[in-house]
Amino acid sequence: MKKLSRAVIKIFLALCLSVSLPAASIGDSNVPEMQDGKISLTLRDVSIAEVMEMLSRAGHVNILLSDSVEGKVSVNLYDMGIDQAIRSIATSAGYAVERRNGNYFIVDRSDAGKSEPGGPTQVRTYKVQYSDAEVVAGIIKNHLSTYGQVATMPERRLLIVEDTPYFHGRIKSLLAKLDREPKQIMIEARILEVGLKDSESFGLDWAAIFESGDAQIGTQGLSSPGSPGLFFDLIKPDVTLVLDALRKRDRLRTLSTPKLLALEGQEAETIIGDRLGYNVTTTIDSVTTTSTEFLESGVILRVKPSVDEQNRIFLEIHPEVSTGSVSQDGVPNQSTTEVTTSMLVESGQTVFIGGLIKRTSEQIRDGVPVLGDLPVLGALFSNRSLSSVNTELVVLITPYIVDNDKVRLDGGKVERVNQVAAELEEQPRDIAENLDKLDYFEDILVTDVEDL
Incomplete structure (x- = not known):
């Protein structure tokens, strides 16, 4: 009996050990x-x-x-x-x-997305009208859901977005803020040239004129050799009087009065000068090619406007005065005076830029009248000399914010005017046709009368 009991116990223990225990649940440990x-x-x-x-x-x-x-x-x-x-x-x-x-x-x-507000994901396209599609896509990417994605077609200015309707609503709202119609700025510029005397080789002292407003224009001009250089400020009535006085003394002439229409954030440029061509030779893998490039010289004005929330205009201004030449060997040479500055102005205010000195050489020929013009012998009765001429360029820039709604309205008026003009052009043709008909009937009447 004892042997049987021991056997039963052994079997029971073996069964217990052969059964796999369930894995313990995760505890705090x-x-x-x-x-x-x-x-x-x-x-x-x-x-x-x-x-x-x-x-x-x-x-x-x-x-x-x-x-x-x-x-x-x-x-x-x-x-x-x-x-x-x-x-x-x-x-x-x-x-x-x-x-x-x-x-x-x-x-x-x-x-994914089926339980999100608005339902499952959808693919929609958005047209970017004014901004850079790649830049806008980079911003929108940070505002998508965890499984949203965006792709671009830059050549067609399209965004392809996949996300839930809820996030599509957010994207549409964000895109309306990012892709706004840019403002247009009309930039009126006056580029003036002031003749300098020998005592004014470094330019006029515009700083003193702007500060005191009592500069005298006499035989000594407006020079103050102690403080020449580039000068920027907003125009004042005293400065306008000075410019008018210089004009009356034939020391001021207008080189150009360009008007530029620029979008905010876009650079506008005007060039008054020459484009000197020169040849450039390139050799690649024993193959030589020659191309023509151009050296721009003269007066170059670059302006980049932008508009803040108060409708003030922020101008990035880059005036440049340069002289250039191409040697007999075809090597271009250029001498440049340039500066870059920024100013914040109200619409309609004028920015004054002075101190851009331009030095040129002129050949002067003096001689005895008639005799100096004789061939060969004329050299004995004439003299040639090289004279240096110094001038200072003054640039006046006046920006205006253009009302886009008014431009669209004016565009409608222009379209109507063109339509009326087209109708008026047709009227002479109609009159000519009627005159031809009158001539035809007149011939018939004359014939009938003669028959009578």
């Missing part, structure tokens, strides 16, 4: 600790559900898994935020993460 909001975790072939449970307990966040989420993952994280850890693990396993009301939802990619 298995939950990794967060340090400074970061988590470090190393796991091998662990159920994604268990990993998400660990992250949920460690970060004290709610993580919900759909029925289709399954499988095992291997994880090796180091100092990663809980949000990034959840998204990284779910993405590596082929799932999408949705965040709603502070909770994380792990779903299959095919189901």
